[in-house]
């Protein structure tokens with residue numbers, strides 16, 4: 001690993017930062033403001049009621065249609081990543097075959113199964129540069145996925161820098177390695193929830209016209225998880241989102257935080273069956 005750190009002043013000037021923290025302004029993050037539990041938009045909603053009338057200003061807007069085949073990949077990337085939101089972010093730690101540690105965020109990320117416990121991550125590849133994380137996972141078959149909370153989003157974001165493979169993004173971020181138990185790559189100590197994963201499956205995705213590899217899908221088998229006890233809900237079994245304060249990705253450089261949550265009970269078929277069967281067109 002051969003990386004030299006810039007003097008702090010020039011390093012910091014490379015990364016956009018708020019000039020000063022002004023807690024009184026709503027434009028700045030207030031770490032003491034808790035996440036509210038609110039009511040759903042229309043708690044009085046009944047079977048067949050449809051969308052909440054009066055709660056959307058888009059009713060009369062015409063629809064614009066794009067045929068994806070006819071769009072540039074740059075435009076479709078911008079469009080889709082601004083629409084398929086909010087995306088959770090996998091903060092992935094890997095180790096290259098030569099031992100260089102690597103850390104980077106990926107928001108083409110989801111949980112796809114709990115039995116077996118599997119998550120998916122997808123890497124966009126450019127002919128310019130492979131993704132080191134993908135290379136390392138395919139070579140070593142091991143990685144950790146760490147959930148990003150608000151208290152280290154700037155540090156996590158800095159690791160997305162397109163640096164050469166011999167650069168250790170841990171140093172750039174200032175984050176701390178926490179040794180893993182079942183895999184070699186470390187977990188991120190600052191992360192409140194970390195998963196140790198083994199490569200379960202990988203599949204290259206090809207450009208439909210040129211057959212160039214444009215993306216790689218990786219499924220990770222979650223072997224072990226670590227959670228800070230302070231994030232657990234009262235039952236000790238699940239995480240409290242208000243304590244986790246997870247960060248999601250929207251389009252471009254925009255992130256989102258959870259500001260409030262609401263519950264909507266799922267209808268039980270036994271309770272609504274008679275009403276639905278006897279309804280005919282009644283609900284319309």
Ligand SMILES: Cc1cc2nc3c(=O)[nH]c(=O)nc-3n(C[C@H](O)[C@H](O)[C@H](O)COP(=O)(O)O)c2cc1C
Pocket residue numbers: 089102103104105106107108109122123124125130131132133134157159160161162163249
């Ligand atoms: C929040 C965020 C999410 C990202 N999501 C992805 C993604 O899903 N897939 C991808 O290929 N690159 C994604 N990137 C870009 C990678 O993080 C970036 O290319 C990074 O340099 C890859 O590092 P590596 O080459 O060390 O693996 C994302 C960047 C950010 C800031």
